[in-house]
Amino acid sequence: MSFDARVMLSRRLRFLPHRAFAIMHHALFQGEISTLRKPRTYAQLLAKKNLGEQSELVHITADKYRVREHVADRIGAEHLIPLVQVVERVEDLDLEAPQQPYVVKGTHGCDMTILVPHPAAADHAKIRSAVARWLGTDFFRHGWRERPYEGLTPRAVVEEMIGDGTGAPNDYKFFVFHGEPAMVVVDQNRFVAHTSTMLHPDWVPFRIAGRFAQAEALPEKPACYDRMLEIARTFGKDFTFARIDLYDVDGHVYFGEITHNPGGGLVRLRPRAFDRALGNLWRHGTPIPEKFIDRASATR
Structure with missing residues (x-):
């Protein structure tokens, strides 16, 4: 069954009670039957975590608007993408104001992002239509039953587009377990020819695969990588995983952002042994075995 077919089938199962839906959703995308009562793999643990009650901090950090205050308190407002506007009604969305490239995002779920590199040529009607749809959506009920998004106020934010202003x-x-980064996934060309390269924190590739192709060449390590690790630890220490x-x-x-249920349970890591690792x-707290780390490639 294709990935898109599994998505369509899972959507049709949303009438099921929460636990039954979680078990079927996991079976569809992970290719295994599990009651999720005694989770062993990363995918099982993620699904089990999503079934339980979530802390207030999880809800705050899952909200892409409310998390801004948390970020400013923890690491400083200079690390926030400049905010242009936040709205709860599409009628209040002012698309005439931004003169520079901007991004429109829904704050109460995922896959709600519009890049606007050329404001003068933007299709305002199309943007408003999308935002109206977002604001009318309970992402918990109509998504993958992701508990961190449960009860969040639907909002949309307009932020300045960082970078060169032409794309993401x-x-x-950073996949952080008990406060320590264990994997870094570098997403490149996300809205064009998306690649997703999975690295050990030592900046060497893992011998694994996920949903998207990995970049042909090892991505360049950011000059501020050490600061990134520090920030990932600062936020990650509040959770068993984030x-x-x-x-x-x-x-x-x-x-x-801070994500508590990466991929909504849709991404299957291969080989299965890495999921178990x-x-x-x-x-x-068992370290990831060296057999999954391609250290030799970093010296080629």
Whole structure:
């Protein structure tokens, strides 16, 4: 069954009770049946975590608007992408004001992003239509039942577009377990020819695969990489697991988001043994075995 077919089938199963939906959703995308009562792998642990009640801090940090105050308190407002506007009603959205490239985002879920590199040529009606749809969507109920988004106020924000103003900059996603980064995923050309390169924190590739192709060449390590690791630890220490997304623009670190259920359970890591290795890291703190780390490639 194709990925798109699994997505369509999972959407049709959203009438099921929460646990039943989680089990079926996991089976569709991970290719295994699990009750999720005794999770062992990373994917199982993520699904089990998503079934439970979430702390107030999880809800705050999952909200792409409310998290801004948390970020400013923890690492300083200079790491926030400049905010142009926040609205709860599409009627209040002022698309005439931004003169520079900007980004429109929904704050209460994922896959709600519009890049506007040329404001003068922007299709305002199309943007407003998308934002109206976002604001009318309960992402918990109509998405993948992701508990961190449950009860969030639907909002949209307009932010300045960081980087060169023509597209999304590289996105550095830190998978943090018990406060320590264990994997860095570098997303490049996200809205054009998306690649997703999975690296050990030592900046060497893992011998694994996910949903998207990896870049042909090893991405260049950001000049501010050590600061990125420090920030990932600062936010990650509050949770058993979280993904901390950051950007590097001319040596300055910008905060992206904190994600508590990466990929919504849709991404299957291969080989399966690596999924188990991440599970052992999560449960016991066991280091990822060297057999999954391609250190030789870093010297080629």
